[in-house]
Amino acid sequence: MFPLFWIAPAGSLLALLFACYLSWTTRRFDEGTEVMRQIAQAIREGARAYLKRQYRIVVIIFAVIFVLLLILSYNRLLPTFVPFTFLTGGFFSALSGFIGMTQATNSSARTANAARTSLNSALRVAFGAGGVMGFVVVGLSLLDLSVWFFVLNWYYGGLPVNERLLAVTQTLICYGVGASFQALFARVGGGIFTKAADVGADLVGKVEANIPEDDPRNPATIADNVGDNVGDVAGMGADLYESYVGSIVATMALAFSAGLGMTGVLLPLLLAVIGVLSSIIGTFLVYTKEDATQVALLAALRRGVWGAGIFVAVISGLIIYYLLPDNFGIFWAILAGLGAGVFIGYTAEFFTSDHYKPTRGIAQAAKTGPATVILEGLSVGMISVVPSVLAVVAAVLAAYYLSGGGSHPELGLFGVAISAVAMLSTLGITLATDAYGPVADNAGGNAEMAKLPAEVRKRTDALDSLGNTTAATGKGFAIGSAALTALALIAAYRDQILQFGYKLDLSLMNPAVMIGLFLGAMMPFAFCSQTIRAVSRTAGKVVIEVRRQFKSIKGLMEGKAKPDYARVVTICTASAQKEMIIPSFMAIIAPILVGVLLGPSAVVGLLAGALVSGFAVALKMANAGGAWDNAKKYIEKGALGGKGSAEHKAAVVGDTVGDPFKDTAGPSLNILIKLMSTSSITLAGFVLRMTLFK
């Protein structure tokens, strides 16, 4: 083995141990009163029940695909180990989501209870819970990669180094498919569940019955809180596991053709491990005085994230200077990735925070009713695409040319790929700041339902609102890195096709490429249509059920009888499971169809079209959704007539439209883009055999 390799399992161990440590620190807090415990228990059970059902379906789907892959592998249309890497990728992605969710559901009551004492200790519990998720994702990714790297390196041990590297990286790149596929189910299914419950709860509760959010009289309120966990936590965990792994394996695969040898192949792993160390250090930079202001809290989180980023930059600079002195340009690619990530994050904050003009403009538009709220929000979402695209474009240019792409294109592509790894390297801490949001949200729900004093709810609300900002930043990282990774994956697909001895004409003047672009640009629209409709339909079912309960359960509105929470959970679960299937399969079937009917050049067009259009749509949806949410919160804080005013009602319509934008359709697009690429790569051999377009 290569001595440098051992640093990856070591990094994995470190991340997992740190996750245990964080989990232990949050467990020491108390869950509070009996009522609080019961509420937490109900949410825990609902979330578990949902995941159990989801995993049952996913297991069946995985089993079928596994058999199909085995057949392909037996016919030598796939590297031998791909069916197995497919399984472990899916398994670890699911495990990341499961652990993150368990930790989150164990922490919401604790956060609410801690908020009874002080804002600061509540922050510590919630941030710790988020951190568990962050480091588990990172640790499991590195573990899985290390094990496979070890196995493959041993299996292909008889080959000379170069051929061995080729065989190893070719298997690894297919490994992303399993993780992506399970992540897509998690994001889409969880996203439909959470937003259907949320939208349904709001439509009847806030708009019709005029009761506050999380009011225990609302039968959809437990489902809403369950949704935060299955969508925003389990879904996000699986999603970012896939992003993290995907960016690393794509870079490893490109290192070989870039001529960087084993050092190049191991560099992304090394960068990830530096990121783990940096994130741990960053975590300790998140401290604050008792009862700090919200600005101070945000500054504390920022100190952690920034500290980690700077640390990564410095150490990776030193390492590249020593390991790859002839290719020091790669360091500039790393800086470009880190910089673009930070910039996209800030952009997201600018467009979605009520400190700035865009969100306030949406709130102002509420004066003329819901229609102008929608138009203004869509307008904000669409213009928010511009700075992020410019940042990615600048990062690509810088990463490509500064790492030497001008004279050696393969090196340039490696530069683009490693900039994505750099952007995600501090995932441990960025995910921590991101994942603590749903915990704070649930803590607020717990406080409301347990009828804790108003000041407790005020504290959890402060945390929740902070969480909205960090969530927007986190989504920026996820989307930005997805774009860079997808570029690397498209290049990897091309390499794969060329290795099969097939000729490609990737010119835009080739009608097959142009047609691929058209079809690819269409994909995000077809996908979002399905997922958004699923949310709105399921929400409709929830509304009808809630209305039924309001009518038929006597004494419910007076608080004398309890609603049937479980029934709403069941409705959302059943619907989410049914509706997640078609959009998820689109990502795999589209490249196969295009490849068979129009050939691999059209597939490259398809992937590029889906990337550029999906990137824009995803950004629009994430930022419009976030801005609507915060415009509503801005009014709730007292602006423009405050809660209950006509302006507030108009803003709630915007928030409701934005819910599936930002938490169902938008984030799923990241996965769609990458899954299309990885499945194209994995099935390249099969498609080339079947293609009509010789």
Add this chain to the structure above:
Amino acid sequence: MFPLFWIAPAGSLLALLFACYLSWTTRRFDEGTEVMRQIAQAIREGARAYLKRQYRIVVIIFAVIFVLLLILSYNRLLPTFVPFTFLTGGFFSALSGFIGMTQATNSSARTANAARTSLNSALRVAFGAGGVMGFVVVGLSLLDLSVWFFVLNWYYGGLPVNERLLAVTQTLICYGVGASFQALFARVGGGIFTKAADVGADLVGKVEANIPEDDPRNPATIADNVGDNVGDVAGMGADLYESYVGSIVATMALAFSAGLGMTGVLLPLLLAVIGVLSSIIGTFLVYTKEDATQVALLAALRRGVWGAGIFVAVISGLIIYYLLPDNFGIFWAILAGLGAGVFIGYTAEFFTSDHYKPTRGIAQAAKTGPATVILEGLSVGMISVVPSVLAVVAAVLAAYYLSGGGSHPELGLFGVAISAVAMLSTLGITLATDAYGPVADNAGGNAEMAKLPAEVRKRTDALDSLGNTTAATGKGFAIGSAALTALALIAAYRDQILQFGYKLDLSLMNPAVMIGLFLGAMMPFAFCSQTIRAVSRTAGKVVIEVRRQFKSIKGLMEGKAKPDYARVVTICTASAQKEMIIPSFMAIIAPILVGVLLGPSAVVGLLAGALVSGFAVALKMANAGGAWDNAKKYIEKGALGGKGSAEHKAAVVGDTVGDPFKDTAGPSLNILIKLMSTSSITLAGFVLRMTLFK
């Protein structure tokens, strides 16, 4: 001269004479009562005032650009005549809009008056008015093209035929810029005006004050009716003038490199003339019994459009058989274009008519409030992209390969270009069925304001609703032909660059191309954000003004005092003029910037990215907007509680959001896509001189 050429001015004359005939037949009808005359006069004056102001600004902009083009031309960075073709293109595009609008404003009172007798005579007036516009657009296009072709052919007469053709077509292709640029101003400015007035009128009138549409007490009602004329008529006329001319000149330019000689260059003109004849014949097929049902009326219109299409197919088949016997495949390209146009039109009808599931689903979603109406409508809009993209993709494949692109790529590109000409060849009649909608809409307004009996309004409503269906079909044609034309223009741009002796690398693996794609895909989002915001902001101003008048003008709500209509018209005019500048210039500045900073390969990426993403966004906006509109009308007809119910209010929100989608942002995208291409072609020499990316 070439004898075949004379057919183009002859066709032009025929179209213009037929327009005069149609105009004469509508003029014979009476304008009705004194009140009806006065209302029509007010709208006429408002519309004229708007256009006057718009043209004043456009003239200044054109003058500045003309001088800049003269400088470029003097420095041999442009063909000599381009500054002048730029001027005439803009002039005739504006003239088409102006004549169409004059005719429309002269016909609304006549239609309303005719509706006092029968539905059928009202249809004849309205359809005749639409026909004037259709044949004027076609006639002026052919006239302008003929004159320039004649002048250029004479000017370059000293050159051998081949070089002469090259010089002629190179000048002609730049000619589209002037038409496109003025069309973009007309569409964006008019679109902002009409939808700001419409949205503003609805927001206060229908939603707040609970008075019906077109109620004379609403101060925004005249502006709303003026808007129908300046946006939906003048804007659409300029737009389709540009589409028609653009598709013809792009095809002419490609004929040369396809090796089809003079016959190939003249073929698109010939096809257009066949279309004129067919459209005239089709017009006479539109007859119906007195007081026919709506289904029968639609069938009558269809008979006209279909008859014209079949006639074009047969005659063009014969002509290609005789003129280009070795390239009979071009006929299949023509059929592909005609077929795709019809298919996209039907798709639009399926997604936007209340006879089918999508629109009814939106109406059903109104049960759970405005948020689900919005979500369902967006979902319908996004999925509607799929069949249209598939149709265009199929047309491109068929046109390219059946006309011989497999062995001779240039011939394939010519096939794609001529399929766009075929799609637009029957513009005379398709535009007639499209443009009669706003006339019927205004007739309804006139009937309401003049307090004519309910049965008159019922008849104009029937015409209006039919107009919605034909408008959706017309938009399908406009978008589909824009996509095909843009493909041809991209190829023409490549030719232009190659003729300058510059090398292009158009592979998707060239980072410049990929970056161009990202930037191009971003453009429609930036553009729509601006135009939608302009509508929502201006509508906000209208709302505030209307509220002010309701409060300050005593006796207004009781019908005893008159509102100040002119003030609302002035507000909309001023806003539209201000807000149209930035989005319109984006289309010219983006390709220059990209070309200078990243080189011409990136420009091709930019154009392709804008095309595939803009096509999807335009379709989504057109169909979502149409579906929302008809879902509202469906409820107004009595479904789900009818007018005044909570469901109706929710549906009105959807309609209001859809207004700028379908009549401002969506249709402007067609022009954006093509203007980016034509301006890239025109400025290619300049950009190559300036580019940093050698």
